[in-house]
Amino acid sequence: MPAKVISTASAEHYTWGNQCDGWFLVRTPQVNIIEERMPPGTSEARHHHVHARxxxxxxxxxxxxEIEHHEFTVRSGEGVEIxxxxxHQAMNRxxxxxxxxxxxxxxxxxxxxDEKL
Known part of the structure; x- marks a missing residue:
């Protein structure tokens, strides 16, 4: 596959949760890289993955x-591994x-x- 520049304008888009957006920037059988947008006050359901890191x-x-019932605040330029x-559960408070x-x-x-509360 030839190299190409990709952005949210050209990537495959999907919606999830309550008005949240996702774009597949890289989508292969080995790895996904997704940009997501979460409006204020939104969250995903608490869940875990069997294989995915x-x-x-x-x-x-x-x-x-929230990871294993411990909350972390992650700001611009920071990341967290699961x-x-x-x-885990991602929230925009x-x-x-x-x-x-x-x-x-x-x-x-x-x-x-998905996990029950």
């Missing part, structure tokens, strides 16, 4: 990440939009197990 990197805004099997880059290896779609 993930890295969440904040591009803009402030991410609250190991396979670790329960701020009043500003949140933009994050999520790398999953192997891809996390189809590898997710």
């Amino acid at each position: 993930q890295f969440f990197f904040v591009l803009e805004g402030e991410l609250t990440m 190991a396979p099997g670790q329960s 701020s009043q500003a939009p949140l933009r994050i880059m999520v790398t999953s290896q192997p891809p996390s779609h189809g590898d997710r197990i």
Whole structure:
């Protein structure tokens, strides 16, 4: 496949949760790199992945990440790693939009197990 420049304007888009957006910047059987946008006050369901290791990197805004019942505040220019099997939940508790880059290896779609509160 020839090299190409990719952005949210040209990447495959999907929606999730409550008005959240995702763009597949890299989508292969080995790895996914996704840019996500979370409006203020949104969150995902607590879950874990059986195989996927993930890295969440904040591009803009402030991410609250709950990992194994411990909360972490991740700011622009910072990231947090989630190991396979670790329960986690991404939240935007701020009043500003949140933009994050999520790398999953192997891809996390189809590898997710939602957890009850």
